[in-house]
């Protein structure tokens with residue numbers, strides 16, 4: 001067992017019992033579980049913002065301790081204070097903390113006086129005992145410095161919390177638990193609570209704002225307590241509580257002042273000093289929240305271990321398509337790998353039966369947070385390990401298109417999220433298409449993508465695309481576009497041009513596949529629009545010193561005159577740019593970063609950049625100068641672009657400079673926001689030795705991090721095998737010498753998804769020097785268009 005994946009106490013007890021009863025067999029079975037390599041705390045500090053608590057795969061209920069430090073995902077190992085325990089969260093997101101609604105907080109009131117307890121969040125904040133944190137799939141526990149120990153687990157729509165008060169106090173005192181009518185972001189507009197005098201059941205709802213989107217959402221809750229007698233209860237406002245009234249309605253308050261308020265209850269005669277709280281959550285009604293909690297957790301005092309076991313079984317099942325022959329690599333690398341897969345299945349969240357806006361009778365998912373991040377590697381990974389879920393998600397995106405008019409680029413808490421660049425749900429759909437996922441209405445998908453490409457919504461800030469008039473008439477998104485049709489942040493003209501061009505390429509791919517030749521011609525032509533922002537004579541300097549490279553993307557006005565954005569702006573060497581902070585012509589990354597994002601036509605790009613040698617120099621300079629931002633998703637593919645210049649060995653070499661130096665199994669082991677598991681998926685594909693170019697039937701082959709890996713396709717049941725010859729755990733031999741697939745030489749540096757669906761066997765011969773494998777022109781990854789045609793642009 002690796003030191004980073006401690007077993008939960010009940011697991012340890014279980015192991016102890018099993019050891020006594022069935023000494024060997026049972027222990028071995030348990031030790032075989034890959035769950036020992038899942039550490040939910042990876043990325044719990046240093047900005048990873050992961051959800052570190054208890055959840056089932058894609059579960060709505062996500063229980064964890066919330067802190068007052070890095071609390072975007074609720075908990076952090078940053079040593080800050082615990083302010084509550086709540087049942088809903090997002091994972092890995094940036095910006096505002098997400099969800100964390102209706103937290104509970106346990107305490108003992110000095111002298112047993114209710115008003116000696118701390119109600120307000122700033123007053124009740126309590127440090128946790130650093131080495132008391134236990135996190136494993138479906139389980140989270142932490143001890144507060146007040147001596148109160150908490151442990152929690154979840155079903156699909158409900159969470160179960162156990163609060164164990166220090167012995168000695170609870171006999172003379174009446175432990176109190178409060179419910180706070182807030183969320184982590186303090187976005188509550190109004191909320192209600194009713195406390196049942198007899199049972200202390202707390203029920204109600206609140207209206208909150210989505211953490212990165214438009215509009216508002218209503219969430220309902222239903223909390224029941226078990227394990228003792230109700231002593232007294234009531235509501236609290238500011239720092240005072242009373243036993244009357246039992247109902248409360250709070251608004252935003254004067255001048256948008258945030259009124260702190262909620263309910264409380266005290267208990268007597270706790271068995272084992274332990275109070276159990278069951279929290280049901282629903283987006284439909286408080287009654288539905290109660291019903292889910294009662295159905296899923298009927299016996300709260302005895303269900304805890306069953307729930308943990310079911311969660312573990314569900315996670316084990318989700319990880320079961322993959323098996324690894326580690327070949328002597330460290331447990332830390334294995335933990336990095338398995339935890340990465342685990343984190344891709346925390347969100348999107350399965351809100352089936354919980355959508356108050358419509359019910360199409362098919363599974364409904366939310367928390368696509370955000371597709372700009374997840375289209376690159378998270379969804380491609382789900383396509384391999386959980387294609388059935390990926391099909392449901394694609395259909396759910398189409399369902400959103402049918403009801404909201406456009407596909408979302410980001411969606412959370414039943415609201416539209418802000419669009420960061422292109423209409424990248426298009427890529428998710430087409431990626432599913434080229435990988436032959438079944439059970440999707442492809443003509444509907446085509447319609448949805450054409451809607452993105454042709455019909456500008458009034459609010460393109462949160463779905464669809466903006467500037468479509470210019471896109472059609474000028475073939476680029478102009479700098480300071482005149483666009484009276486719809487509204488969004490009028491920035492990012494370069495990154496939007498690049499992403500729209502790739503979105504159109506994906507549209508062309510789908511149109512061609514469905515036999516619409518006219519549409520294919522139209523959109524494949526538009527997919528070359530990126531070339532219109534290529535300024536051949538543009539140079540780039542860092543602190544006055546020329547980098548030596550000429551030709552960069554630049555903003556262009558509507559009248560065709562060039563604007564200017566320093567190619568290093570928006571990189572770590574200059575300043576950060578987002579939608580609202582320093583909005584620029586590139587989003588969250590520099591022109592240096594975006595110059596590589598032409599996945600449809602890399603050969604053309606390489607030609608524009610002056611040929612292969614200059615392209616390789618540029619890539620190396622990018623990765624070694626501080627311009628590459630490994631903490632954000634646009635960088636991912638650049639690690640592998642050496643393949644397109646016939647040097648696949650350099651991709652693997654580059655990858656090893658980032659894993660584990662920037663992605664590792666420590667609590668701060670992610671370089672940036674995990675973004676729903678995007679960072680995790682990057683690690684997994686890197687270690688697998690196959691990197692997807694989303695939207696194309698294409699994986700770039702690199703040297704795997706393990707001696708052998710099998711992936712069984714959950715739909716076809718066939719097993720793809722990756723085997724190595726000459727593997728060494730110290731990674732001296734990271735250069736591919738030769739590859740065979742099903743025993744035959746495979747000279748191409750890439751392979752298609754049939755590898756997984758058909759269950760092929762790939763044998764990779766490794767060595768310590770770069771070889772000629774994958775270097776020939778005909779062995780490079782596919783690239784659309786005739787590179788020689790760009791001569792006129794130079």
Ligand SMILES: *[C@@H]1O[C@H](CO)[C@@H](O)[C@H](O)[C@H]1NC(C)=O
Nearest residue numbers: 108109110111166168169173
């Ligand atoms: C709990 O009991 C101990 C002594 O048994 C006392 O020192 C401590 O103050 C009590 N805690 C509270 C919150 O009353």
Ligand SMILES: *[C@@H]1O[C@H](CO)[C@@H](O)[C@H](O)[C@H]1NC(C)=O
Nearest residue numbers: 189190191206207208216251
């Ligand atoms: C709660 O706030 C929302 C958003 O401001 C508003 O639409 C709704 O009417 C309010 N509800 C009540 C009952 O005041």
Ligand SMILES: *[C@@H]1O[C@H](CO)[C@@H](O)[C@H](O)[C@H]1NC(C)=O
Nearest residue numbers: 192193194204205206218285
């Ligand atoms: C919220 O709860 C209050 C009090 O029970 C109820 O009157 C109101 O209808 C609820 N709001 C929604 C949107 O269900």
Ligand SMILES: *[C@@H]1O[C@H](CO)[C@@H](O)[C@H](O)[C@H]1NC(C)=O
Nearest residue numbers: 227270271272273274301302
């Ligand atoms: C209290 O603890 C004892 C011994 O640890 C255990 O047998 C019993 O089931 C516990 N009771 C409850 C209600 O948890």
Ligand SMILES: *[C@@H]1O[C@H](CO)[C@@H](O)[C@H](O)[C@H]1NC(C)=O
Nearest residue numbers: 058350352363364388389392
């Ligand atoms: C989501 O939940 C629904 C309803 O329980 C279920 O039918 C569906 O299979 C779930 N999807 C996944 C991927 O678990």
Ligand SMILES: *[C@@H]1O[C@H](CO)[C@@H](O)[C@H](O)[C@H]1NC(C)=O
Nearest residue numbers: 480557558559560561562563
């Ligand atoms: C094009 O428009 C820009 C911005 O309004 C202006 O600075 C530039 O002079 C114009 N160019 C021409 C040729 O009119």
Ligand SMILES: *[C@@H]1O[C@H](CO)[C@@H](O)[C@H](O)[C@H]1NC(C)=O
Nearest residue numbers: 661662663664668669670671
């Ligand atoms: C682990 O990753 C983090 C985040 O990128 C990095 O800061 C840290 O230096 C890495 N640790 C090691 C030992 O490489």
Ligand SMILES: *[C@@H]1O[C@H](CO)[C@@H](O)[C@H](O)[C@H]1NC(C)=O
Nearest residue numbers: 323324325708709710719721
């Ligand atoms: C992959 O499957 C083959 C055939 O069943 C087996 O021989 C091999 O050991 C497996 N490798 C791994 C890494 O599980």
Ligand SMILES: *[C@@H]1O[C@H](CO)[C@@H](O)[C@H](O)[C@H]1NC(C)=O
Nearest residue numbers: 737738739745746765766767
């Ligand atoms: C690689 O394969 C070629 C033939 O495809 C063979 O000539 C060569 O010896 C192989 N090299 C290694 C290191 O296996």
Ligand SMILES: *[C@@H]1O[C@H](CO)[C@@H](O)[C@H](O)[C@H]1NC(C)=O
Nearest residue numbers: 434435436697752753754757
């Ligand atoms: C998808 O199906 C088509 C048509 O049957 C086939 O040509 C293609 O190879 C398949 N692709 C994958 C990834 O299985």
